[in-house]
Amino acid sequence: MMLNADRVYPVLLPLVSLTGVLLLWELCGRLGLINPLFFPVPSLIFLAFFGMLADGEIQTNLSITLFRVFVGFLIGTIPGITIGLLMGVSEKTRLFLDPIVAATYPIPKLAIFPLLMVIFGIGELSKIMAIAFGCFFITLINAMGGVRNINKVYFEVAKNYGASKTQLFTRVVLPASLPMIFTGIRIALGMSLIVVVGVEFVSANHGIGAMIWNAWQTFEIEKLYVGIFICAILGILFTLVLKKIEHRTIPWVGQLAHPGEE
Amino acid sequence: MKLACRHISKIFGEGEKATRAIDDISFETTEGEFLCILGPSGCGKSTLLKIIAGLLKPSSGEVCYSGNNHAGPMNSMVFQEHGVFPWMNVMDNVAFGLEMRGVPRKERYARSLDFLKRVGLSKHAWRNPHELSVGMRQRIAIARAFVNNPEILLMDEPFGSLDAQTRLILQAELLKIWSDHKKTVIFVTHDIDEAILLGDRVLVMTSVPGRIKDVLSVGIDRPRDIDLENTPEFLALKTKIWNSIRLEVERSMTGDHDDA
Incomplete structure (x- = not known):
């Protein structure tokens, strides 16, 4: 049976390159070309991974981290998008709030974490709030930009066809700014991962970040790699899921330039 | 329904930077007339149309609608391009004006379908605009304007971005x-x-600031089609208009404008 090369290559080639790198790594380790203290061979990492899976270490830490990420993401993103849209629509709101956003946005989210611990205690809330802050600003700025970048023609069409303020918002402003809102969400999810690992490094007993940190302190190098590996998988999964949602919600993005191409 | 523009001028900007886009434009349309406004690029024709549509306020002068009572909207505009919403399917785009006026879904879809048939898009009613060609998207815009049943239709170079063949068909x-x-x-x-x-009449505009240079009656019988373009009367009129507009085009290309 002949398989269509155009369809096989996109699956085959990445697989080949990935397994190639792993094999090369394994080989170099076995031959003593790289220091196993820093670069344990992949087979040992996989062994550690399955061991951690068997005693539930991964599941516990992963669920705690995911809980923090999602709650923090929601707490940050919902007001972020809402206020961003409002600032995009209303010039007065924008003029009023813009200086505050401009002053607070550039502060690295991890830098305010100690302050958050003072305010919200050293429990879950301070960690969740750190993630929320990271998501808040990035989604706010993108939602605002989304509204402000809407092609003027759409507003003219809406006005000419007699749209009320509510209709203008629900039928034009909101859908037209969705592409940039999604950009904000994508960056916010990436940011959540960075922040959650960061705060778990310094102030948590559980979670993927804590797991990596403990592995470093006890010098269990394989576990350290497992942690990094899980972070990578999370990042990829987030992106994939979001892409699926984007494809369904804003199917026109990136395709307007190529009409009739199917 | 008649429309009268009286001494319309539009100045953009203030003080030193002020530029006069259009200057003292007056004309009237007659009932059911097809009036073409012709001018070199940047002569303020779109500005004039937006003032008539009520999207821009004139710096001076007024737009008057007069005639029998009307229930529907005064005017509906077909925009140059990008006027079709990519987040709505074809049907919702065409029904947009009706939706804004609170026409129930069933009725507005039925009325829209009628016009979708006329522009040959009925089988694409539930597709999204990005799946269609540029020409089809302009058909959506035209159907949307007609189904809105306005007193006056305003069209801002609706075929400007189309290739020559598609343009002829539209x-x-x-x-x-x-x-x-x-x-x-x-x-x-x-x-x-x-x-x-x-057009029934062609209103020729000067380059910036846009003034009315000439008003010509076309006076060619309808229905018209593309074969018209080889008739002597068409060519005579074309020459006449070209002679009228040529200088304006040259001026708009060299940027040799009157002061504002």
């Missing part, structure tokens, strides 16, 4: 729909052939 379609409904149309274009083919 011009013919537009003439056909228009002859069925006899709406007053104000059609902005920079294409002399298009202006003669479509």
